[in-house]
Amino acid sequence: MLAVLSGSLINDKRYSYRVAEITAKSGRVYIYFYSDAAYNMSGFNISFSIDSCPRNCSNHGVCVGDRCTCDADYKGLACDQPICPNGCSGHGICDRTEHKCICNYGYIGIDCNQIKYEGYWSLTSTTNQPGGRALHQSVIYDDTMMLLSPSNQPRYLHSASLINGLLLIFGGNGHNLTDENTSTTCFSPQFLAYDISCDTWTILENPILTNTYDTTMIGRYGHSSIVYEDSLYIFGGFNGLMHNKLMRFIPGNCSNLETMDDCYSKKIGAKCIWNKEKRLCQSYNQIKYSFQHCDENLRVNFTELCQKQFICSTCLRNSYDCVWCGDQCTYQKCNGLLKPKESSIKDVSTSSTFLKSINDAKMCESRDVHISNCDKMHNCHSCQSEHYCSWQRDRKCVSMMYEKWSEMKLDSMNLADKLQVNCAAPCHTRTSCGNCTQGSCMWCSSQQRCIESNAYSIIYPIGQCMEWTTHPHKCSVISCSDIQTCDDCMKNPQCGWCDDGSGTGAGTCMEGSLRGPNNPNDSTISCPEWYFTSCPKCQCNGHSKCRFPGICDQPCQHNTEGVNCERCRPTFYGDPINGGFCLPCSCNGHGDLCNSETGQCSCTTKGIVGHNCDKCDERDYVGNPQDLNGSCYYNLSTSYTYTFNMSKPDDLFYTRINFINTPLSPEIDIEFSVQCQDSAMVNISVGSSSNSSKCVIFHFILMNFFSGMVVIRRLYEGMRCGNIKLRFAYTDLGIKNATFLVNVYSFHTPFLLQISFSQHRNIDILHFFLTFSGLVFVDFLIS
Template sequence: MKDGFQWRNCLNILTKINMLDQYLMGFLFAKSKFRTQLCFRVILMSLVLCFMVEFCWSSCSVDDCYRGVCSVDSHDGVCECDDGWTGDRCDHCGGRTRLDSESGIIHDSKEQYDTDRTCVWVVDSGRPDTRISLYLETFATECSWDYLYIFDGDSIYSPLVAAFSGPLRYNDVSMVHEVTTTSGYAFLYFYSDAAFKLEGFNITYRVDGCPFGCSKHGECDPVYKNCSCDPLWTGDACDIPACPANCSGNGQCSISQKMCLCEPGFKGSDCSVLSDEGYWQFEDNKAYGRASPAVVQQDNLVWIVGGYEFDKKNISIVSLNLDDRSSQEITQQGNIPETRYGHTAVLYEDAIYMYGGSLHGRKVVDEFHIFDVTTSTWMPNVTYDGEPLAVEGHTAVLYEDTMVVMFGYSPKYGYISAVQEYNFINKTWTIAKTTGARVLGTYGHSSAVDPIRNIVYVHAGFVPTSAPSDLTDDLYQYDLSKKEWRVLPSSSQPRFLHSAVILSDIMFVYGGNTHTDSVQFTGAKCLSSDFLAYHISCQTWSRLPSDVSYSPDIARYGHASFVYDEKIFIYSGFTGVMKDDILVYNPGNCSARTNVSLCLEITPGLSCQWDAAEEQCMLSDQMMESALLLGNSSMQQCPTTSPAVECTEIDNCSNCLQTPRCNWCNSKCQHLSECDNEVHDDVFCPDTVCEVVQNCRMCNEQEGCRWRNNKCDRNPEGDSSAGVCGFSCDDLHTCQSCLSMNSCMWCSNQQRCIDSNSYITSFPYGLCWEWHTGIQNCPVTNCSLYLTCELCHEDLHCGWCDSGDMTGIGTCKEGSATGPIKLDDAGNAVVDMGLCPAESWFFFDCPSCQCNGHSRCVNDTSVCENCQNNTTGPQCETCAEGYYGNALNGGSCTPCQCNNHGTRCDSSSGRCQCNTKGVIGPTCDSCDIQQNYFGNPLRGTCFYNLTVNYQYTFNLSSNDDLYLTMINLMTSPGVSNRDMEFELRVSKAINMNITFRSNSIPGIEHEIVYKADISYYSATFSSSDFNFEENANTTFFVYISNFTTPLSFKVTFEQGNDLNLVFYVLLYFIITLVILLSVVGLVWRFYQLYTNRVIAQNRAVELAVMARRPFATVNLVIENTVPPDIVVGTKKKHPLAISTANCSDNKAQVATIFMQMPMPDDGKVPFGQSRFCLASALVQIKAKKGERRNSHQKAEIPEPRSEGNLNNACSTLNPLHDNHDSTETAQRELVDCPTRPALHVIQNHFPASYDNAAMV
């Protein structure tokens, strides 16, 4: 941008600000009063400078406007943009532009294009049926979201010929694209969404020229517009070299044949490929361009059924003969179905069975049709049992008598992970019960069948996940006989809408959409030419060369592929246009390898085996189909370092067990060498069937699964809310109902509601021209609903028909650049000038005078003078203040109906802006009772009811109070014998009027006082002047008016009360009594807590003492005989004590003995009773005479004792004898031990306070 005068001034200002920032900030914020004051001044100056900078930036100089002129005469210097350009600097496309020169340039912006934008260009050659060529010089938009559409005509109703999206010619991507229209017009429409943006596009166009201008390698015929190429060039645009790279030095260039004649051992268009290597080539025959068709192969015939074509309404079928490469479109009979894409078909007994698909993006169907290839007839009324799912983007294979359908996307059930089967014998649809790995359903995956192993290999696809990309690179194998899934090594190349075929034990994967960017461009391509090979036996991936030396335009997606005569055919596809070519890949030639070592050498994309009998090298599949494999051949050995699936990357038990060399242990997937316990059966896995399902309805279809908390879980018993699904987006058929759901998007041209995570899969070829996510953005359904020319032109389908009265009145109609259109019986758009005269039709711009029929413009300008009919605005587009309605396009305005409580209302809805606080309603017809306003605004007004003896503060400063000019208050006396005092304090001057009403005085209201322009007022209303009796019903009214908000005020009505001495004394007594009782209660509570604490402590001490008492064991022998003590004539014996405790004076003891209870005659102890009991008695200690003299001495100087068991203190304390003599001896020995010295020894080990705590 060049410097103008104002721009240089702005630079000087910015320089000064930078100097202030560097040199003054440290000085200003130091601690000083002077510096503080100076700081505030500098801040104020900075604000002024910021305003100046903003002014400089918003204004322009002469050279600032990219596609416009700067209005230097205007006070603000704004850019006035050329037609088709917008923005502050006129640097972004916008609106509609007509281009009528013979050649020119079309681009979207100066740098990166703007988000959420629509732009239209119409190239008009001025001559009907004239060729217009458009060449993409550069092109880079957001893949699958931002599209440039090219129509062969002058409107969006014309046939679509191209839909470009993604980085097509950007950085290292250099696809060659030229689009030609033949109608004499070219209609270009660009749409960008609200996500990220790129550099956009630069397109050159020329009228009535040859393709690519003959690429500067030929002459253009001015009559027939075809190229006459130079000798070394060929092709329609002379863009293909006849002898690329001069035949690479391995052949001769034939000028007459315009091709290389390769020497032996070399092949390819440039003779650069060795005879045992694979190479690509183009077929001369043209294909019928289409995307996502269903392909069925019948020997040397390939049936291409349907597929997306720009301008087809009924399905088309093409038959391709692979022997002579001839193709023809089949003339169909019967009830021909609608055209569709994303469907599948299989061939069974001379009939093609077609299932599912999308009807040009409008609807996904579950239709099942049968086409008889012998009679070229569609069979009517196909009947079957079961209900197949409505899916698109699925795959299907034929196994025995069954059509096996895998995955796909259903608007109702989401991304399907189930396998559907149709049995041709029983004519039934069922869901297969599969085992093995738990797989995720995908859209746009590839399926390749290995007929020898009866295994289907399913690779990649689109599935919404939590990962940064919604594309997957997974590889699964499905055993058709076992119905078992297994996980194989992934390709590390995510993609969808690619193709895959199996040839000679290798699965070849080609092309696809590999775009994975969602926030910014990182280099992911929208169109891929990747060529991958998966060696089935070795389970290894490799990348093969996919370049054709003379054509970089081979990347594509949505194509079909098939194998014939050991070659791979790539048919058609989508690159923004429908490709009409056929690519052929010739794999390496095993027979060129003449010895065993060369034959068995590992080469990517080639699987050879050595035939020992014939001594030749052959493709693996040829050997597998022959008996030579039984012992007369040698096979290639797989690399020992072949990569495998990383076990640690698998987070699913079932998938882990179905992955080679992986095992599930310790709740994670590990290599077999790292697992202690080998588990090979997934029955030991936690059930993950429900976990992989991501759709509510599909979850409920799974046995044992129910949907809850936005995920699929095991059926929770007793949970009544589980399994309840709401509306799916596909169930909603209007924009308003669609966008009321958070997860839905509305496509306006398709009139379809879709789930937001299925946009790319629902419109992979740009069939949605504009989508919406906000309910406020819902477009109208008919052009006639637009009331202004500007709004009319925002819709691509519409044009403006002016009334011709020079007031701006007109009608919006469906139309084109030529004129308004109507649809004929076949649904084709036809221009009908009878709907609007040519001089009144405005498609690109609007009439200069747009006064909406309420005025005329001054002197043929666009300025409306003196708006009439109660309207206002630059174009008389709104109703004047006090009126409401729709003034657009001759509409009327009606006075506001506010019941005298307002003069303003919303100019569109008529909702009144009430000027009295508390009056609410669309027409100010009710009081805000919830806010304590009462009254009748229809016959009066609303009042806020004040309570006497309270002070009220009102703050009228919210947005709802913006239009208030009045507030009314009312109150009634509380008692009859007291005067009422009134006080009002207001923040600004107001008018006040006080009135009253009473039953004792006739009349409605009587004025007391009126004051104007006051902010304070007080008064006393005497009970003698006003009747305050209850039956008088006296009410005071205060009217505050003539103010503007914000406003605050305080108001009080107060009446004094008599002093009641008895009441206050009684109240004092009660309060004192309550306080005293509370204190006593607290003291008593604390006393209880303290007492309980002391008791608990004492109890703890006692337990500790008891725990430290000495103890011993006593053994007792009981004989089941009559005790000798009770036998007549026997000597009575004293019982032995089992425990004794000395008293403090050592003169007495407490002795404990066993006692035998009386027994019944039968000698059995009664139930619930005991045979023995313990008895204690106080006994006297009798010492021997010789020991009494020494008793005091022993007491003072105790002898040391051992600390053994109490039984050691007296050797016969615990006798175990069965005769009476021993008992007597024991008793005698006990008497000989009078002082129990052992007890004394134990006592000496206790504290002094527990001297007597001896225990046995």
């Protein structure tokens, strides 16, 4: 690997930092672009050249072969370095023989623009220089842990060294702030100083090397630093490239600062103190320290910092001069009244309740230790390891305690085990992408490792993880062996396509490089043709060949279709990608089409359901579609009108609907009506059972009628469905215990129909007249 570039690389208008030019000498280079979706970046610009000189000689020279011949006023491998930049800034003379500035006394730098006694940076030459490296150092000072003033410049992987009363912080990764559009540089060149005795921070001038034009190597993280003979040395680090150069910072000289204002205000990388008796500016090591030498303007707002401490122990273990007041932290003193229930001191003369403050952390109850740990736990397992903590649904660790304050003593109750949340398996125990992404974890395919999602940047700070996911559905395209198409294979930087040589585009995605698949000596691996940066021109998924480059011969074979034979033909389903199969749809004769991937049938008869149209909708339909000529029928009740509106997306493929009706009384005529909004056909049939029991008839129909054991008589066939009204006299049917079947078919959705069966007893006119007349005559006699 030549380089890994990530995040905001340059963010300093005052300095001309630039990204290093990367040269590949092997004759080939593979560039992979990947967005990890973790940060809000604004994109990038990239340019390249082949068989050229560095930076094309920066327009200040002529390229001869692969080397630059520079113009008279420029030097360097890329002719990008003026021999005397900025006219030596007026503080030196240009020596054209030596091609450099000769600086006046007290000045330094390639353009003599830096004052020597204010401190400066330079590259230090070494012998037997080691290779580039990063992430290899640590420093310990003192053994006391307490909160100090914050720098408000968050970072990690920086260096820290003590020199003359100052803790010098250099570089680091500010990548975690780019999601807030602050454009903090990923590889920071920032130089900070923390005054230990004053508990204050100062931002120093960013490094400018005095003896080199190279500005590509300043910002970095993962480097080491050490102090030797009053100089700070920085070695190695990473900013897309591994560095092996040694940088040196020589702090300024306090004795050259002639006034008290300059003594305290100049940022020279050394702690200076004004000696009032001698009226001299001296270094921290030369004069006894006292508080009045601290710049109060550099102090942070301690009142605000104290208010952010919610635990007695953390309130008192810091440099903010806080005091603990009952249940809150305040600056220097307690300044409010307490509720009567709190522990306090009562002023009898005023009858007021005032707060008694705690100033010593030893007076804090031991339960503080447990509570203060809870908010520092960022996953379920570490949270539950603390006896007083509980992991919440909002992914926060909180303290589960109740408190009773009585005579400055705290009674605590441990969290019951039954209230503890059951944690999922830790990320580091998950060994596959599938089970890793089922939890709050991240799967790194290039490392084959499952990690905590919030630990990605710190575990892989120098580009070790080139492909990761937190989504289970993406697991299938992370491992090379799971990728089925050459196009997807090319998108994974560790994969290449092994073509089977058939000329149809079929092959296997495998791990490898431009030189070929990994483990080429493995006898089980046979690769007739290897592709790593592009795919074979003929991509027909193994179902056709190309007489013309990139154009599959049509029609495709093996029941496939498409420009690349990439899908199954209608009435077939499967996955034809890369030589896969297409199988016929199996719908029991109740449909022709099915889902091209799953084979789920699109049933054409309403009421028939199931993957293969093999069962009836049990809510309203009866029958058995798996029998020979079997189907499903909607059971119509007598003397009700039913409306069927088939206009929903699920109704798209319906062309038929069946009905069944058993009259309530076998000796009453039946009236039938059906109305269709659009064109359709209707068949009406009738069947019979030898048993007059209604329950038996219904059971008989379910068990025997649809299996062909009952003789059916067709009453009407092929009627056009418009507005049909029919009456069936039971005396004309000649069938005892009749059951009606109605088939409405040959329609297309959306489709609307109404259907009903009804029964009404016939009125005997003669009997009615005689009865009515008799009643009238009787009424006449009575009157």
